[in-house]
Amino acid sequence: MKFAILIITYTSPQQTMRLISGMNNGDFDFYIHLDKKVDIETHKDLFNIPNVYFIKNRIDIKWAGFTTAEASLSCVREIAASGRKYDFLNLISGQDYPIKSAAYISEFLGKNIGKEFMLYNYFETEWEEAKARVEKYHFTDFKFKGRHRLETLVNFITPKRKFPMPLNLAGRETFWTLSMEAAVYVLNYIDSNPRLQKFLRFTWGPDEFIYQSILLDSPYKDRIVNNNLRYMIWPTGSARPKVLDKGDYDSIMASGGLFGRKFDMKSNPEILDLLDSVNFK
Secondary structure: OOEEEEEEEOOOHHHHHHHHHHHOOOOEEEEEEEOOOOOHHHHHHHOOOOOEEEOOOOOOOOOOOHHHHHHHHHHHHHHHHHOOOOOEEEEEEOOEEEOOOHHHHHHHHHHOOOOEEEOEEEOOOOOHHHHHHHHOOOOOOOOOOOHHHHHHHHHHHOOOOOOOOOOOOEEEOOOOEEOHHHHHHHHHHHHOOHHHHHHHOOOOOHHHOHHHHHHOOOOOHHHEEEOOOEEOOOOOOOOOOOOOOHHHHHHHHHOOOOEEEOOOOOOOHHHHHHHHHHHOO
16 A cells, blocks of 8 residues: 655745654655745755655645645646556645654555545535635736725626536535545546636635535545544634644544644644654654
């Protein structure tokens, strides 16, 4: 069995090195998508690790834009082109960190081959506020003066947008654990539908729903477990998860997740020390 960790990051290379060092038990390869805005030389200490691969087609990521989904698709595309085979691909961010040992994660994934792990709610019945993500125009991927004013004007004078594909939209979180074949299925679906790509360019946070929506209408539907194996705390009214600290340790360990989000090695190193003391002895 072999697994891949896909890391989309623009943050601390030291924290990424720490994650890789702790998980590098021979069962995992690591693929790093470094935001195109970041000088790749900042991560040069990772260059010579044999099973660490840097994604060549780097995307300039805009928060909540289609570019985040493009970054993950770029990872899947290069893995597929490499000829390497994996039983699971695990998508995480540079501020995620394992909350179980590498051995535990390997064993868990090995026992669950044939399943797909992703978190979702259906727009129509469980996540109605998400409809605005697709029904309105969003210029998140574009940076120009007056962007927000133009966005407001366009949405005032145009009718609701209609999703271009016959999918029952669903989603919730960006990060997932998928079989390689399921991830490639999503890649091929999007690559073969330029109209969908164009539509997604003007949505909000499509990385949080496009994988789910496609796979829930695919041959992989019955394999999906509605759990992305990640632990996060969402403060009320916040669009971003809490930075976890040592006060969250007990709830982290009780969560049953494989990875936690999010951590900051500089501002809250104690929680990583606690996790390492348990998992990376």
